[in-house]
Amino acid sequence: MMSGQIPEYLQGLNPEQLEAVCHEGNRLLILAGAGTGKTRVITTKIAYLVREKHVLPESILAVTFTNKAANEMRERAMGIEPACERAIIRTFHSFGAWFMRRNAQAFDLKREFTIYDDDDSAELVHSIFPTFSKRDCGDYAFLIAKAKDYGLPPDAPNLGFVSQHPEFRRIYAAYEERLRATGNVDFGDLILMPARLLEKDEAIRSRTQQRFRVILVDEYQDSNVAQFRLLQQLASPEAMLCVVGDDDQSIYRFRGAEVRNILSFQTVFPETKLIKLERNYRSHQKILDLAHSIVSHNASRLGKKLLATRLGGTKPRLAILDDQDQEIEYCAYIARQHLQHGGHWRDIAILYRTNAQSLGFERLFPHYDIPYRIVGALRFYEREEVKDMLAFLAFLANPRDEVSFKRIVNKPTRGIGTSSIEKIVAAALQDDSDLLKASEKVIQGAHGKGKEGLRQFLSLIEGARSSLGKGLNDEGNPGMLGALIADFAKNSGLIDFYRGKDKISGTQKEENIEELVNAASDSPLSEDGLLEFLDTVMLDQSQQRNDTNADAVTLITMHNTKGLEFPAVIVTGLEQGLFPRNEEEGDDIEEQRRLFYVAVTRAKEELYLTACRWRRLHGRLFETFPSRFLTEIDTELYELWGASRQVPHTGYTQGALGPQHYRPETKPEWVPGMTVYHDEYGNGTVIKVTPSQSAGPLVIVKFETGKVAQFFPKYTKKLERVEH
DNA sequence: GATCGTTCTATTTTT
């Protein structure tokens, strides 16, 4: 700093945060636990570098994983130092797209490429292999995406790491070839292609490295192998590379995230300075202790322990309930109580592992008069009609885009059958031309209804292309993209088509189109405007405008809660087989444990955990056992909520759906000192028996191996009394 | 090319 005077924006940082902001070494790993103010650190650091160190904002690159996080980062940095507007603050993928558009030639791409999402990829696989089922196509697309996440091209020797399938390499290679023919890229390409280009093209590499003197990465624990390779290429030894993350919150392994990126950061860059942020500003200590008790069972972690700055707080509470309906009723009861104590509905979040678990809440909450909102259910850009419009735009931008062409060419039906479409696609591939030219060609030989339909479609596209080229609306003024979409919806007959569907099925397709038109109403009617709009839309498929302000209970998957916080959190469905699933072991178990950790660290004041003895799954009723994660938690850290007394009723009585046939068996008694045998742990001695009201006694056993574990004998069959 | 009945299958999802 220039003088002894500490600038205002640095005041209020704790010593570790301040150190993280001011540290000047080239490799910095900030291990930031949940709720430790990591966004504040990263944004303050950007502003600090610009303001105090006179780093050019343009030479700062900050990458995150979600658009929401990127936007927040930019706004907060600008709040401190307006010049930060010029910094490149983007998601990884949006940075990739930015980089690829600027260097399109080096990638052998036309400027007008658009981005295929996962569905489009699956469609492309289906195009190449029409005999494959939709499902298989989706699976292959997933594997291809995963291969790219791991940085593996089709000819990679170790492609077997992703799939052992003998045909996978061939399928992947065919996909790549066809994708290149369309001139488009997929999500994986946005990372892997820049990484590979920088690896092999020294001129571009050094030019890029000279530009970016500072590289910051948020949520680093979620980065994948390809992203790591990209970072390695972007960051010259002289550049400052600062990664911020929490190894305990890595929960996207199934999507290619590689915890080892953060675990081994110090090994890869030995000069790394490590700063841990462990002061938590969100939750009180009792919640943090429970969270720590969970995650400390993981072997693969750098290790850190959160310390609360907030005082007081009540112990988390565990409730063992009979079945889902009772679990829902319990949640309703908790929510109501919260309100009676002056809280709001919006303070409460109900967390679950699978989306399907929201169904019960949706069914019963109206009866309990509990307002709710579901986060992450159906996404705006996944809707049929929205995808149709986007396909139209994408095809307008890039007439080689086979997937988009197929989606709209015969919708609504214009009599263009599969065989005509195949002919057109084949002709385009044959002549290495685009689908418009190929259509013109095929139209010669066509006749009847199909010919007329194709002519209609072509004139529709021609009209749109010409107004895009002119950039003017009907009055001769500069036009907007929104109007183009609206015109297309009308002229193509799609709007009538949707209107009909809306009438029959009560959907809101027409409204959704209007919403999309609105979203595009600020985009200029030009090639650039079009590409920019498509990028924004394709790269931000987050659940649109769910009114966060509404006073309603939040229903949400544990995954979706990352980065959020709530005064009261209920983590439901803590049963073996559901969370974790039975087949999960090793690294998977550790990831699930981290997910549990993420879930409980969302709570600011109240934390509730629930498990059911019976769970309906795929229409069948199963007897379940408490999650192994529950038995791992030190019993001192939570209170057991007794449920042998009835869950207080909230007015609504349900039908006799419950499992009436279930009668708790009377198990033999358990007393301290008793010798027991456990399926996995062997012989042991009961050291303590705690009665509970609903779950039967809780038995704590010290095994000969030294391991201490606790059980509800009522729920486990693995623990047996040894007869004397 | 729409509609109906049968069959299958069943996490999580930043981009």
Place this chain on the structure above:
DNA sequence: TAGAACGATC
């Protein structure tokens, strides 16, 4: 249980 996907049928 419930939704999607596929094949058969009109």
